[in-house]
Amino acid sequence: MADNETMMFKVEKDNVNEARDILLSIYQALKEKGYNPINQIVGYIMSGDPTYITNYNNARSIIRRLERDELLEEVIRFYLDNQENLNKEK
Numbered sequence: 001m002a003d004n005e006t007m008m009f010k011v012e013k014d015n016v017n018e019a020r021d022i023l024l025s026i027y028q029a030l031k032e033k034g035y036n037p038i039n040q041i042v043g044y045i046m047s048g049d050p051t052y053i054t055n056y057n058n059a060r061s062i063i064r065r066l067e068r069d070e071l072l073e074e075v076i077r078f079y080l081d082n083q084e085n086l087n088k089e090k
Contacts, residue, residue: 019066019074029059045072 023041030037033054043052045068053060063071 019070020078022062022066023071023074025057026053026059026063029054029057032056041071044068045075 026041027037030040030053033056035054040052040054044050044063048068050060050064053063
């Protein structure tokens with residue numbers, strides 16, 4: 001592939017809902033254990049090290065059900081969709 005071509009990346013629709021559910025579940029488990037959920041999730045996504053995620057409520061196993069890129073895609077989708085909605089309200 002030439003340098004000027006754009007690669008396509010697509011996550012299955014079913015994985016989008018699963019990613020959302022997983023992120024919410026992990027967020028809650030981290031919060032209940034007294035961690036900063038955002039920092040811990042970012043640490044996991046950036047490093048791939050599952051020890052950023054607590055074992056509480058099986059959170060560490062749950063987050064590993066999806067690839068990190070699928071989790072990151074959900075975060076970006078949610079953020080951009082919400083930015084788009086905010087811009088429409090202005």
